Amino acid sequence: MSMRIPVFFVLFPGVDPTPAVEEVGKSFGKEIMKGTFTNISMGQGQEKKAIMALQNAAKNGDWIMIQNVHLMTDWMKEFERELEIAIENDCNPSFRCFISSEPPGLPDMEIIPESILQNAIKVSNEAPQDLKANLRRALSKFP
Secondary structure: OEOOEOEEEEOOOOOOOHHHHHHHHHHOOOOOOOOOEEEEEOOOOOHHHHHHHHHHHHHHOOEEEEEOHHHOOOOHHHHHHHHHHHHHOOOOOOOEEEEEEOOOOOOOOOOOOHHHHHHOEEEEOOOOOOHHHHHHHHHOOOO
8 A cells, every 4th residue: 555556345244344444554553533534424415525525634744544435436537536636736655545335236246446456555344254263253352
């Protein structure tokens, strides 16, 4: 991952990458309380806020996490362009971008612009399907 390579999380039920990203961010001094980490869950009315946060994060070297972009399929083209502009215009080397989305419902559905998917590191973490694997996963959370 670098300032030019975002991380794209594919969301599955029962799995939330946010705590892990926040924990890694904390080790790099990027925290919500310090204003160096921004977490935006997309929904109606969040478009301008997300673009402004993206521009500021790229300029200041902060981290940004844009969640649930599958809810904003029409807006994703604008986000794609703004991400390209932010990276190309004097981007701070400490800038990092994290994006999350549910997988498309059908194979021919296009939610995420191709350039974002091609340039990003894709991460998926599907919850265990059987009881034994689920218990093993739950117990691994305890020291």
